[in-house]
Amino acid sequence: MNKSDCLCRVCSSTISDIFDFGNMPIANNLMPVINDTYTKNEYKYNMKIGVCINCSSLQIVNVPEKELMFNNQYAYFASQSEFMKSHFEKLGNKVMQLMDKEKDYILEIGSNDGIFLKYFADKQYKHLGVDASENVVETAKKNGVNALCSFFDEETSIEINNKYGKAKIIVITNTMHHIENCQEVAKGINNILAEDGTLIIEDPYLLDMYKIGSIEQVYAEHNFIWSLHSYKTLFEKHSIKLFDVEHFDTHGGSMRYYFSKQNLNKTSTMQEYINLELNNKIFDINTFIKFQENCINISKELYNFVVSKSKEGKIIAGYGATAKSATTLNYSNIDKNLISCIYDSTPFKIGKYTPGTHIEIKDAKLFTKDSPDYTILFAWNHKKEIIEKEKNNKSKTIWVEYIPKLKLTYEN
Ligand SMILES: [Zn+2]
Numbered sequence: 001m002n003k004s005d006c007l008c009r010v011c012s013s014t015i016s017d018i019f020d021f022g023n024m025p026i027a028n029n030l031m032p033v034i035n036d037t038y039t040k041n042e043y044k045y046n047m048k049i050g051v052c053i054n055c056s057s058l059q060i061v062n063v064p065e066k067e068l069m070f071n072n073q074y075a076y077f078a079s080q081s082e083f084m085k086s087h088f089e090k091l092g093n094k095v096m097q098l099m100d101k102e103k104d105y106i107l108e109i110g111s112n113d114g115i116f117l118k119y120f121a122d123k124q125y126k127h128l129g130v131d132a133s134e135n136v137v138e139t140a141k142k143n144g145v146n147a148l149c150s151f152f153d154e155e156t157s158i159e160i161n162n163k164y165g166k167a168k169i170i171v172i173t174n175t176m177h178h179i180e181n182c183q184e185v186a187k188g189i190n191n192i193l194a195e196d197g198t199l200i201i202e203d204p205y206l207l208d209m210y211k212i213g214s215i216e217q218v219y220a221e222h223n224f225i226w227s228l229h230s231y232k233t234l235f236e237k238h239s240i241k242l243f244d245v246e247h248f249d250t251h252g253g254s255m256r257y258y259f260s261k262q263n264l265n266k267t268s269t270m271q272e273y274i275n276l277e278l279n280n281k282i283f284d285i286n287t288f289i290k291f292q293e294n295c296i297n298i299s300k301e302l303y304n305f306v307v308s309k310s311k312e313g314k315i316i317a318g319y320g321a322t323a324k325s326a327t328t329l330n331y332s333n334i335d336k337n338l339i340s341c342i343y344d345s346t347p348f349k350i351g352k353y354t355p356g357t358h359i360e361i362k363d364a365k366l367f368t369k370d371s372p373d374y375t376i377l378f379a380w381n382h383k384k385e386i387i388e389k390e391k392n393n394k395s396k397t398i399w400v401e402y403i404p405k406l407k408l409t410y411e412n
Contacts, residue, residue, distance in 0.1 A: 006061050008052035009182055009224075010234045015050035017061065018288045019215070019295070022046065025355035027326035032351075034336075034358050042355070056282040057230035058206060060223050063180045083385055085115060087250055088173070091200075092119035095169055098198060101125055104168035107160065107192065109152045109185070110175025114140030121145050128164060130156065153181070157188030166194040173202040174251065177224045186238040190261075199240060199259040201231070207280055208253020210287065212404045213294035215331065216324035217252065227282055228273050231257055245270050252381045252403075299332040302376075302402040306338050309374055317372035317397075318342035319386060320379025321349050321361045328378075328402070330356040342378065343367045368395040374408075376400045 008015050024047040048061040111129025113136045120127040121144045129147035131137050140147040150156050204217045206227040232242050244258040244267040281287045321344040335357035345364040352361050375397040399409040
């Protein structure tokens with residue numbers, strides 16, 4: 001275990017390198033065509049992750065330029081998942097109860113296509129969304145959501161404060177772990193959160209990632225995997241205190257964190273998770289070494305399976321061209337020579353090719369007709385939704401799951 005030259009972006013301690021993935025593409029950079037020029041010019045960087053044993057945060061050591069990741073080609077439109085829509089609706093109802101409709105407003109950082117703020121827009125609540133990707137901001141505006149295209153930092157927070165004043169609620173879902181300069185964001189939040197306001201953050205959770213042994217939460221856009229301890233360390237420096245948490249199964253295990261500038265009583269759930277993190281030894285480097293070994297085994301198992309079925313002449317496809325799967329495919333060396341295509345229902349992705357591994361993305365409507373012998377479930381966090389849909393379509397395949405270990409499900 002080498003000490004990295006890099007300092008922890010949360011607490012400035014030296015971080016320990018735990019994983020070198022080699023050359024990786026940007027997970028969301030789907031390729032429009034495959035030819036020599038595109039292949040030669042495909043951007044790759046040496047992806048390494050490290051862990052800070054002082055504050056227990058997992059982070060990418062060398063992050064590519066953020067403009068390469070969040071631009072007008074950003075491929076994730078949150079509204080396309082029915083499950084996520086219902087998840088956000090519940091949060092919306094909860095948040096509305098904390099707001100005075102006449103005077104308060106809600107700010108969402110990383111508002112994507114407006115999936116969450118649309119509930120507020122429809123009910124005439126004051127709201128503002130900030131997102132760095134033009135194409136998703138345009139979609140949000142078309143949905144009637146008030147949105148601004150910008151990276152959220154201290155400067156943006158001053159502009160917003162001048163125009164809208166302090167926010168009663170700040171929501172950041174599945175975004176904070178994308179942001180490299182977390183100190184800037186915390187400073188900005190400190191500027192703009194009302195004294196009696198609530199900050200709500202939701203992110204993939206470190207302990208879940210550790211438990212399922214998945215490296216998939218780590219790709220260039222995911223700069224951090226957070227824990228209660230690491231978030232506490234970050235925000236306490238900026239006088240913002242964690243007082244409650246809620247755990248969900250979304251995105252392979254997520255935690256929702258509640259913060260305030262006031263000294264509110266800490267809930268028993270929060271204490272429970274603080275203890276759980278300590279019991280799981282998140283300040284011990286051996287925990288992360290074990291995690292690394294587990295990830296390597298999963299990757300080898302999947303590669304060996306695909307190679308052996310390919311030699312038997314079987315057709316192997318994938319389901320869900322997710323950003324997460326880019327890590328597995330590239331790290332496991334599973335490319336277009338081993339996998340026929342990946343089915344997906346997102347119009348933006350159909351007809352393009354996966355980054356680095358150049359596998360064609362086909363319309364999920366073709367899945368029933370094609371009926372591949374084996375289908376690797378890359379969108380494993382939407383397993384129930386997908387398998388049920390394809391069962392109703394009478395699709396025939398053998399589903400292959402690989403996390404936490406290889407498992408086959410026969411649907412004939
Ligand atoms: Zn740290």
